[in-house]
Amino acid sequence: MANSNNLEQSVQSLPLQSYYNSENFNDELKAIWQKEWIYTCHEKSIKDPLDFITLKISNYNIVILRDKNNQIVAYLNTCRHRGSILCEEESGKLKNNLLVCKYHQWSYNASNGNLVRTSSFEVPSNFNPEEHALEKVQLKLWNGLVFVNLDNEAKWNTESMFQDYDEIINEVGLEDFEVGHSWEKTINCNWKIFWENYSECLHCPNIHPELSELVPVYGRRIMDIKDSPDWEKFIETPDPKYQGGLKKGAETWSLDGSAQGNIIKALQGTNDFPGHIYLTNWPSMFMAIFIDHVRIVRVTPINEKTMSLSVDWFFESETLNDPNYDKKNVVxxxxxxxxxxxxACELNQKGVYNPTSKPGTLMPEEYELKRFHDWLRQKVNYV
Ligand code: FES
Ligand SMILES: [Fe+2]
Incomplete structure (x- = not known):
């Protein structure tokens, strides 16, 4: 297996109880979801001053807003009086540059979180409003995408965040793209099961017959040509089954393989675009860049056995406005x-509850799962 990506030894997977026990889940919330950069939305989802959205990660709740001066800021969505939630809606618009608690009307300046007024007749002498400001959450705007981090000390480092980082993201101009379609799905599985499924293609031919036809290498149960022990033998074989990429004649991930004449400006004239480029950021998102659009998938845990998937398809406005472009083809x-x-994730989850202490096993092609498990194990103790 020299030179191939594959694992040389089979290795133990995580204990099955880690996919449903609340202790591990709470550890993950603290050690991962509270420490890593979490993808929220495209900045155009909070387009105008005073627009806000809320982000729910299990029981954590964050409000992200654009203030009257066009600055995007994030706070813990918790009133400093007695802890009521400030904004309950998934999205909305503030009436003015204030966040007002619905319970007893404490008001906070939306730009800096400062407490502006309480509803009491008088403010006690030992009450210092400055000590009761909303708690700020770190926020980073990157290529038009809004990320937050519940750890105020965390640093942003693009290359270590995206294990498959590709400079192309800085060329496509994602900040100017528009959301053309959104889709949400609740999946009855632990959030780790989603990422495990994402990390291998052993399941591709039987679970994804259509995709395996479009991306022939997936039909061989692998993600990359170097996932096959004898890949060097096929270096000269032009068939995409051995070279990766889309089947002959296909341009994008769509029902008929066509990009309908719309190519992202920065990718026009490239002859070697591989069909798709993934950028993956555990634990909360991945994006896939195609020749005519970009798709971003956001993962959020609801509880130990349930997660939510929110997906946005991004297009250049010229593509969306082209009357001949039918986005249904890619959507x-x-x-x-x-x-x-x-x-498939739900199928996996249904089987993990039996009273066994025997963990599963990772096979050679599951090297990405091992990387994911190594990353998890550095942060959480799974026993
Ligand atoms: S809990 Fe918000 S004002 Fe009382
Ligand atoms: Fe899949």
Whole structure:
């Protein structure tokens, strides 16, 4: 297996109880979801001053808003009086540059979180409003995407965040793209099961017949040509089954393989675009760049046995405004594939509850799962 990506030894997977026990889940919330950069939305989802959205990660709740001066800021969505939630809605618009608690009307300046007024007749002499400001959450705007981090000390480091980082993201101009379609799905599985499924293609031919036809290398149960022990033998074989990429004649992930004449400006004239480029950021998102659009998938845990998937398809405005471009072609294809993965994840989850202490096993092609497990094990103690 020299030179191949594959694991040389089979290795133990995580204990099955880690996919449903609340102790591990709470540890993950603290050690991962509270420490890592979490993808929230495209900045155009909070387009105008005073627009806000809320982000729910299990029981954590964050409000992200654009203030009257066009600055995007994030706070813990918790009133400093007695802890009521400030904004309950998933999205909305503030009446003015204030966040007002619905319970007893404490008001906070939306730009800096400062407490502006309480509802008491008088403020006690030992009460210092400055000590009761909203708690700020770190926020980073990157290529038009809004990320937050509940750890105020955390540093942003693009290359270590995206294990498959590709400079192309800085060229596509994602900040100017528009959301053309959104889709949400609740999946009855632990959030780790989603990422495990994402990390291998052993399931591809039987779970994704359509995708395996479009991306022939997936039909061989591998993600990359170097996942096959004898890949060097096929270096000269032009068949995409051995070279990766899309099947002959296909341009993008769509029902008929066509990009309908719309190519992202920065990718026009490239002859060697591989069909898709993934950028993956555990634990909360991945994006896939295609020749005509970008798809971003957001993962959020609801509880130890349930997660939510929120997906946005981004297009250049010229593409969306082209009367001959039917976005259904790409939307329906990806929805089909993601639905198949959701079903597979639920299938996986249903089997983990039996009273056994025997963990599963990772096979050679599951090297990405091992990387994911190594990353998890550095942060959480799974026994
Ligand atoms: S809990 Fe918010 S004002 Fe009382
Ligand atoms: Fe899949």
């Amino acid at each position: 329906d294809f990806a929805t089909l594939v993601m639905g198949q993965d959701g079903d």
